[in-house]
Amino acid sequence: MQLKWGIAGVGMIAHDFLTALDTLPPEQHRVVAIAGKDVDRVQRLATLHKINTAYEGYEQLARDASIDIVFVSVLNLQHYEITKLMLENDKHVLCEKPMGMTYKQTKSLVDLAREKGLFLLEGMWSRFFPAYDALEKHITTGGLGEVYHINVQFGVQINDIERNLMKDLGGGAVLDLGVYMLQLINFIYKEPPVDVVCTGHLSKTGVDESVSCALKYKDGRTATMAAQTRATMTNKAEIIGTKGTISLEYFWCPTVLHISAANSTEWTLPKGKYKFHFHNSAGLSYQIQECWDCINKGIVESPKMSLDESILLSKLTDTMRAQLGVLESEL
Structure with missing residues (x-):
């Protein structure tokens, strides 16, 4: 096809x-x-x-x-x-x-x-990077023991002009950066949090330019996430379990999964004919192929990123933006 x-x-x-x-x-x-x-x-x-x-x-x-x-x-x-x-x-x-x-x-x-x-x-x-499949396999086979905490940071330095534009473009720390952190946390915990507490700063035009959140999950599990548009952060995720910690560099588009000194896997991205604008954009090919795989099988939702999960993430970003004071006019 x-x-x-x-x-x-x-x-x-x-x-x-x-x-x-x-x-x-x-x-x-x-x-x-x-x-x-x-x-x-x-x-x-x-x-x-x-x-x-x-x-x-x-x-x-x-x-x-x-x-x-x-x-x-x-x-x-x-x-x-x-x-x-x-x-x-x-x-x-x-x-x-x-x-x-x-x-x-x-x-x-x-x-x-x-x-x-x-x-x-x-x-x-x-979701469609092979590193995510390998991470899931490692966690589900008990490699990390019980996961009790996830810590994620995503910060990119953008100038004031771009920051002010974000309002008109529908951007902001939560929708541009926060969703990436949320999807990772949800990928690992596979259920919604029981409580979310956020704080952050709005720009002069009312856009969320930073956000820090604590999320509480059932069974003693927690997560923290921070997004920032004024400074570059470590931009990695730490997944902490009873048997160890995994640090995931470039967690939104990872090509390396480093489990231990003796266990590290690297994937090579395809080479494009033209230069890419964004980091690891060649990995968009994984997502494109997922569309073909699903449609070819007659499946209308990807099992790796379901529509129910998209709905859940939108509820969470609404909650976060409301706590920051961004959303009054939109809801």
């Missing part, structure tokens, strides 16, 4: 996605059209990546009958509206995270996809 892709959005992630897709078998994946609001940028990406059809705006992409699945990589604020448009036009969708800005939006998209029997996946690309 050849999956025919449409691309909605022409930002840096769209370029990285197309470059990663190009490393996969052409008999399984083909990009047939790309769409965006800035027609010059659409044409530029279409030319670079040899895509035959370029649309201005998203309506024509949604109505293009040759497309099976659409990758939605527009601004966070538009994820809901564009994903909804594609689902209404019977397209499968892979949507960049966060799928919706709020629980309400996310739940509505999940309900629509389920009602129409369409494949929908929130682009939590971390």
Whole structure:
């Protein structure tokens, strides 16, 4: 089966996605059209990546009958509206995270996809890295004993102009960085926390520019997470169990799993034809392949990143943003 892709959005992630897709078998994946609001940028990406059809705006992409699945990589604020448009036009969708800005939006998209029997996946690309499979195997076979604490940090230094823009783009420490930490914690504990306590700082425009959270789980388990836009942090996760600790570097896109001095595994990412904008973006190919694997088997939800989990994560990010004072106007 050849999956025919449409691309909605022409930002840096769209370029990285197309470059990663190009490393996969052409008999399984083909990009047939790309769409965006800035027609010059659409044409530029279409030319670079040899895509035959370029649309201005998203309506024509949604109505293009040759497309099976659409990758939605527009601004966070538009994820809901564009994903909804594609689902209404019977397209499968892979949507960049966060799928919706709020629980309400996310739940509505999940309900629509389920009602129409369409494949929908929130682009939590971390989940599809082989290191995550190996980590899960190590934990489930008792390698760490009982896991009692997870500590995650994610900080990237961005300037004031970008920080102020975050409001208009639907960004912020929780939605841009926090979801990555939450998905890892949830990947390991596999259930929602019983309590969440967050604090942090808002910028002058009301965007969360930092967040620190403590999460309490059943059976004596806890987690802490911190995101920061004013300073670069260690950007790693520590998973602490009764038999030891695993430190996961670049936890959102890891290519190394270091279990002990004698037990370390490294995976090589595919080489792209063009330079990637973001760290380890070649690993987007794992997520693209997951779409093919599921659709080929007639599965409409990825077992590695279920829609119920997307709903749970959106509830948690709502809670966090509300505690920080970001959400009053949105809920």
